[in-house]
Every structure is written in C-alpha cells, then in structure tokens.
Amino acid sequence: MEILIIITIFFYMLSTAGYFAYLFLQKNYLQKAGFYLISVAFLCHTASICYAFFQSGHFPVNNLHQTLSMAGWTIAGVFLIIQYSFHLKILGIFAAPLVTLIVVIAARLPSAPHQADSVLNSIWLVAHVITIFMGNASFALACGVGFLYLVQEHTIKSKNHGFFFKRLPSLELLDITGYACIVAGFTMLTLGLITGFIYAKSVWGRFWSWDPKEVWSGITWLLYAALLHQRLTVGWRGRRAAIWAIIGFAVVLFTFFGVNFLLQGHHGVFTKL
Numbered sequence: 001m002e003i004l005i006i007i008t009i010f011f012y013m014l015s016t017a018g019y020f021a022y023l024f025l026q027k028n029y030l031q032k033a034g035f036y037l038i039s040v041a042f043l044c045h046t047a048s049i050c051y052a053f054f055q056s057g058h059f060p061v062n063n064l065h066q067t068l069s070m071a072g073w074t075i076a077g078v079f080l081i082i083q084y085s086f087h088l089k090i091l092g093i094f095a096a097p098l099v100t101l102i103v104v105i106a107a108r109l110p111s112a113p114h115q116a117d118s119v120l121n122s123i124w125l126v127a128h129v130i131t132i133f134m135g136n137a138s139f140a141l142a143c144g145v146g147f148l149y150l151v152q153e154h155t156i157k158s159k160n161h162g163f164f165f166k167r168l169p170s171l172e173l174l175d176i177t178g179y180a181c182i183v184a185g186f187t188m189l190t191l192g193l194i195t196g197f198i199y200a201k202s203v204w205g206r207f208w209s210w211d212p213k214e215v216w217s218g219i220t221w222l223l224y225a226a227l228l229h230q231r232l233t234v235g236w237r238g239r240r241a242a243i244w245a246i247i248g249f250a251v252v253l254f255t256f257f258g259v260n261f262l263l264q265g266h267h268g269v270f271t272k273l
C-alpha cells in the first residue's frame with residue numbers, strides 16, 4: 001500500500017514538472033507528457049483507494065488522511081474529464097501542482113483508520129461523498145480557470161503581450177470552461193445534498209439537523225445558484241464570473257476544512273486525525 005502511494009506521488013510530481021516545462025518551453029509534447037503522467041498517477045491513486053476500501057470494508061473517508069486523498073483523487077479525475085472535453089492545455093499548470101500538494105500532505109498524516117462506524121456502510125453515504133467531492137473538485141478547477149482568466153485579461157488590457165499572453169488561451173475559451181466547471185460542480189453539489197438528506201433521514205431520523213456542515217453546504221449551494229442565475233439572466237461573464245468562482249471556492253474550502261476544525265458537528269467523523 002505504501003509503495004503504491006509513493007508511486008502515485010512520484011507520477012503526480014512528474015506531471016507537475018511536465019506542465020511547468022510546457023508553460024515555459026511551449027512544446028506540445030511536454031503538455032502531452034504531463035497529461036499522460038497525471039493519467040497514470042490517477043490510475044495508481046484509484047488502485048490505492050480501492051485497496052483501502054477492500055481492506056477496511058467501508059468507503060475510505062474515515063480520517064483526514066483518507067479525506068484529503070479522496071479530494072486529490074477527485075480533482076485529478078475531474079481535471080482529466082475537463083481536459084478531454086475542452087482541450088484547455090494550460091489548466092494542468094493549476095491542477096497538477098494542486099493535486100500533488102494535497103496528496104503529499106495526505107501521505108504525511110496518520111493513515112491508520114479509526115474504528116469504522118456502522119453509518120459508513122450506507123450506499124447513500126457513498127453516493128453523498130462521491131458527488132460532494134466531485135462538486136468540490138469542479139469548483140476547484142473553476143477557481144483555477146478564474147485565476148487564468150484574470151491574468152490573461154490583465155495582460156490584454158495592459159497591452160503587454162509577453163509571457164502569459166502567448167501561453168494562455170483566449171478569454172472566451174477560459175470563460176466557457178469555467179462556466180462548464182461551475183455547472184458540473186453545482187449539479188454534483190445538488191445531488192450530494194439530496195443524497196445527504198436521504199442518508200441523514202435513514203441514520204438520524206430527520207432530513208436536516210442544522211449541523212454546521214449542512215448549513216455551510218447550503219450557503220455554498222446558494223452562492224453558486226446565485227452565480228448561475230446572474231449569468232443566465234443578467235449576463236455575468238468574464239471578469240465578474242471569474243472573481244465569483246474564486247470567492248465561491250474560498251467558501252468551499254471553509255466548508256471543507258474550517259467547519260470541521262472550528263465548529264462541532266456529526267460530520268467530524270469523516271475528518272478525525
């Protein structure tokens with residue numbers, strides 16, 4: 001198991017190096033190498049998660065090590081889908097280092113799982129966790145696209161057609177890709193909340209209990225719902241959409257980390273150290 005994790009991190013690091021080399025040298029084979037390397041890393045990562053699942057007998061989200069590993073895995077997986085769909089080659093310069101950082105941090109945390117709780121064996125929990133993590137991964141990539149959009153927009157407005165102007169795609173492609181990430185993330189978050197409600201009803205006897213994680217997940221959903229509404233009705237695009245994608249992901253991070261460490265609730269079972 002440990003050697004598999006080391007191999008996974010190694011390939012994620014190689015992918016990061018490949019994408020940085022592509023950023024500076026602009027050789028297409030470097031971007032392809034980065035993509036293939038992160039694909040291999042994702043497969044190895046998948047194998048390690050499957051191993052953890054069969055070894056423990058429940059979905060591997062029982063401590064912070066497993067939770068972060070799952071977060072990195074879903075970001076890598078969603079990135080591969082987005083990359084294949086939109087061919088936004090430069091997005092790897094954001095995704096690969098982010099996944100590498102998350103997986104390295106996870107590897108340095110205690111990996112011994114706590115005694116599994118019976119509530120972890122529900123199919124609704126599995127559906128809830130997967131959809132929530134996929135939604136958060138999509139929002140993370142939307143944030144990355146937002147940063148790239150702001151950099152390219154600044155480059156164009158300053159008429160300094162230098163390093164980034166030649167290496168970043170058009171504002172239109174960035175805007176479309178960011179929008180697609182948010183739509184995918186919002187869809188997954190909605191499914192995650194629905195499956196979470198059903199799961200809560202089956203375990204605690206009620207759909208909603210005002211748990212801090214539930215409250216902040218609801219706030220996150222409302223924020224992205226407002227963003228999509230404004231885009232469809234008022235035409236929020238470009239810079240404004242990019243800024244709100246970044247703000248939205250900051251809220252996601254607080255919901256994911258801040259609530260677990262600063263506020264008490266029954267969701268803490270999934271992030272025990």
